[in-house]
Amino acid sequence: MRAVIFGASGLLGRSVMRAFGDMTVTGTAFSRSAGALVAVDATSADAIARLLDRERPDVVVNCVGERRPAMWVGSPGRARAANVDAARLIAEGARRCGARLVHISSDYVFDGTAPPYRPDSLPNPLNAYGRWKLLAEHAVHAACPDAAILRLPVLYGPVRFAAETNLTEIARQVASGAPVELDDVCVRYPTHADEAAEVCRRLAGALLQGQRLGSVAHWSAEQGLTKYRMALVIARRFRLPSDHVRAGGADAASGDRPVDCRLDSQDLPAALGPARRLFDIEFPTVVEPWLTASGPA
Numbered sequence: 060m061r062a063v064i065f066g067a068s069g070l071l072g073r074s075v076m077r078a079f080g081d082m083t084v085t086g087t088a089f090s091r092s093a094g095a096l097v098a099v100d101a102t103s104a105d106a107i108a109r110l111l112d113r114e115r116p117d118v119v120v121n122c123v124g125e126r127r128p129a130m131w132v133g134s135p136g137r138a139r140a141a142n143v144d145a146a147r148l149i150a151e152g153a154r155r156c157g158a159r160l161v162h163i164s165s166d167y168v169f170d171g172t173a174p175p176y177r178p179d180s181l182p183n184p185l186n187a188y189g190r191w192k193l194l195a196e197h198a199v200h201a202a203c204p205d206a207a208i209l210r211l212p213v214l215y216g217p218v219r220f221a222a223e224t225n226l227t228e229i230a231r232q233v234a235s236g237a238p239v240e241l242d243d244v245c246v247r248y249p250t251h252a253d254e255a256a257e258v259c260r261r262l263a264g265a266l267l268q269g270q271r272l273g274s275v276a277h278w279s280a281e282q283g284l285t286k287y288r289m290a291l292v293i294a295r296r297f298r299l300p301s302d303h304v305r306a307g308g309a310d311a312a313s314g315d316r317p318v319d320c321r322l323d324s325q326d327l328p329a330a331l332g333p334a335r336r337l338f339d340i341e342f343p344t345v346v347e348p349w350l351t352a353s354g355p356a
Contacts, residue, residue, distance in 0.1 A: 062119070063085045068089075069124075071252050071256065101148065104151070107148050112156070118267060119153040121150075122163050125137065135187065142188070146195035150199040159205070159206075160205070166321075167188055168183075168196070178275040178276060179275070180323075207266055207274065209277075211322075214250055215250070216251055218349075226345065229289050230347075231350075232290065242309050242311060244308045244318060245311050247289075249282075250278070273326070276327055277324045279321065279324050293342075297350060
């Protein structure tokens with residue numbers, strides 16, 4: 060079996076590469092291509108076609124996406140291309156080469172007013188990122204009707220720089236001692252990237268075996284935390300001062316961040332088996348390297 064992972068240099072993509080280790084795996088990247096990753100512009104139909112024609116994968120996973128809020132305003136065209144155009148082109152390529160496709164989407168397709176959200180709940184994104192992810196879902200459905208779309212919440216895991224995840228960036232803020240205000244309104248469900256990747260691998264396996272699980276699936280951790288509550292958990296775990304961290308409502312006040320997008324994930328465990336891990340057990344090893352001024356050794 061052969062797999063191609065688009066967006067393999069990102070947090071989730073790196074985990075997906077490991078999760079598909081029982082296959083012959085090719086990972087792609089663009090701006091961060093290095094090592095064994097193949098440099099591919101996922102917004103180029105020709106580049107995608109050349110790669111897929113060469114590799115002839117049985118399964119394709121699309122982890123490409125631009126989630127950084129600064130890009131929504133600073134470079135909206137580039138962000139839309141990474142989130143929408145790439146999704147359509149990868150889906151078209153997967154259909155042409157006969158590969159099964161798993162496309163990664165986001166809980167931000169929902170407005171956060173009526174959780175928990177089932178896969179068939181009506182999307183209503185509040186911001187550009189959510190609208191792009193929903194447009195990408197539509198494009199994937201149109202280009203590759205048999206594709207599986209996996210919606211995920213905010214992820215955490217071993218990172219290459221602190222700002223790669225909310226959790227590690229918050230750890231740096233807690234450890235710095237500098238005054239900071241963190242949102243205490245919008246609830247996130249931080250899910251380990253390795254857990255999400257394991258679910259992705261099981262989903263791909265089910266598709267390859269001909270199982271029908273529905274076109275959209277949800278996976279999420281169950282513990283909800285605001286950014287402020289994440290900071291308090293980190294401070295307690297590592298016995299750090301937290302009086303410099305204030306509770307605020309900046310994210311909610313902007314009006315474009317959903318308050319609670321909890322995903323109903325009950326369907327997948329029944330079909331694929333349990334894959335949950337406990338946030339309280341796993342987060343310390345992820346954030347601990349970022350609790351010093353110099354960063355990880």
